[in-house]
Amino acid sequence: MIIILFVLLLWYGGLFFQSFFLHRYAAHQVFTMSKTMERLTFILTWLFQGPSYLSAYGYGIMHRMHHAFTDTEEDPHSPSYDANLFAMMWKTKNIYQDINKQRVHIDARFTKNVPQWSTFDAFASSRFSRLLWGSLYILFFIVFATTWWEWLLLPITLLMAPLHGVIINWFAHIYGYVNFKVKDTSKNLFRFDFLMMGEGYHNNHHKHASRANFGYKWYEIDVTYLIIRVLNAVGLIQLKH
Template sequence: MFITNKFNERVFHLLTFICQGSSFLNPRAYAIMHREHHAYSDTEKDPHSPYFFRDVFQMMWRTAQSYKLYEQRLKEPEPQFKGNYPEWRLLDYWGSTHVSRLAFGAFYVVFYIFFATHWWMFLLLPIHFLMGPIHGAIVNWCGHKYGYSNFDNGDKSKNTTPFDFFMLGELFQNNHHKRPNSPNFAAKWFEFDPVYPVMKFMHWIHLIRLREAYL
């Protein structure tokens, strides 16, 4: 969708680790699985299609198993899925350790102890601990089961809602599968991807360079 210089790439990589925290995803492993998902969408080779599992928990368990194989380099991807993803071996390793995930979890608890104003707020902590898996479950399950389609992509991808503020545009799965290189996941006049204006601003201040075709 865009390019940036090596310094900015490192900054984004570090901020991804900090912001994802206990849910940090290795960019290499994620990129490989995402490419597999697009290439084999809703077939048996899709790493997380909802149509081959009884429920969302089984789908995410299988997704986690596939992710671990790539994250720990126990499996080599097909040649067409390799390369062109950011790698920072030390940070990617540390961000995937149990120590790192537990440390972030402890930080979230301490933060709530100091700043939560009511007991029920502590019920939000599991969401913070598992934000990555929860986000993946919603996008991969709902985005291929519920909603409408603008395009015939040869799969079951759907646009779950035309105003996707909750998942920041990720639930425009049908549009995304049609135009995987577009930074704007919205396609019709009534759809809105809230991340696209942010990316346009980042392009304007020269943090990133969007593809000319999508400006």
């Protein structure tokens, strides 16, 4: 039971910071926050994503490119141009690293106001940090795993952020339903997004990219947005709309 709770904590904790910070703040800037709050959120993102930590700079730019080039050859991740999800993940990793390490020229429209904390990212993305987190996770399993099948969950904890990404970037462009006709293959995965905390309303998001609430119909409850509303109400962030 402890292992299950640990995996759930990492799944939803890491997912929240990917959705709240990397996606809605870094890429789309649907709300603002103080520099202190931003730095704190960098650290919390690292704590919850651990060995699969993603930089706000690399993620933010790549996601803007995804919206600009959805389902074309220039899309960083698209089932329409990648043979399978593993090929897409590998290509996405390479593009992300090229952006994050500034090895390629990026149009200014994709970099404008994207948050960057270079010194922290260098540490959080380092091999040392990833190996440290991986070792701690393995140690946790050694201490608390009670059955053999719980060890099958270890790869999920080590690759949590890429798994979150592939669920949306692959499956939400193949399966699901649509509320809006758009010029791409984006779909809503679930009527109630219990798995991805609102990220699964991908068709809604592609239609209204700057909207803080990814839900549209009454039953499309965006859990991340509800938390954003609370953070806005207590003054930790400021919603733009």
